[in-house]
Amino acid sequence: MKVLIVFYSMYGHIYRMAEAVAEGARQVKGAEVELRRVPETLPENVLAKMGALEPQNTMAHIPVCTVDELPSADAVIFGTPTRFGNMCGQMRQFLDATGQLWAKGKLVGKVGSVFASSATQHGGQESTILSFHITLLHQGMVVVGLPYSFQGQMRIDEITGGSPYGASTIAGGDGKRMPSENELEAARYQGKHVAAIAAKLAG
């Protein structure tokens, strides 16, 4: 049973969450879990102006995903930073290259799930995840979120991401806040939950 974690991360927040999603998915017996980045669409000089080159280097060892890899997975867990309340353009471009897979129904019945990151607390994590789900449903995927059995999403004693739609983290206006332990725990929970469902469907 194969779980692919396909993400884009400009400054490393989603990458950190993706690692936690992978930790959770690996807890499920028989799960083969792999991380993939979606292709970059911005030129290097723009990335440099955005201060993204250094964090990009920390992810350089993660293989870049091709859409042809998706049919081999039983579950795909997507991670994206928010861009104006939606997924980032890099992820959109990647998904828009899956037309042939859609035409052949190659992703029908696979588990799909999404986690996100935004700068501000109410800057669009939920809208990013929910609008992402639309594409997964067009592909015929079985959409899985983060159930309330992950109790960490109930807490109000500290600022935290995470909703029934999926794990999320708040990067802060200056991007300096890294995922909290509660947010990482949500990501682990989501990874494990998705992998457990994929195992049942595959069995």
Ligand SMILES: Cc1cc2nc3c(=O)[nH]c(=O)nc-3n(C[C@H](O)[C@H](O)[C@H](O)COP(=O)(O)O)c2cc1C
């Ligand atoms: C063009 C652009 C649009 C963005 N739009 C939003 C937004 O609507 N709401 C928000 O809270 N953060 C927004 N952000 C901040 C990113 O979501 C934030 O940098 C990202 O979640 C950090 O994750 P990463 O380190 O994995 O890239 C935006 C950033 C850029 C560059």
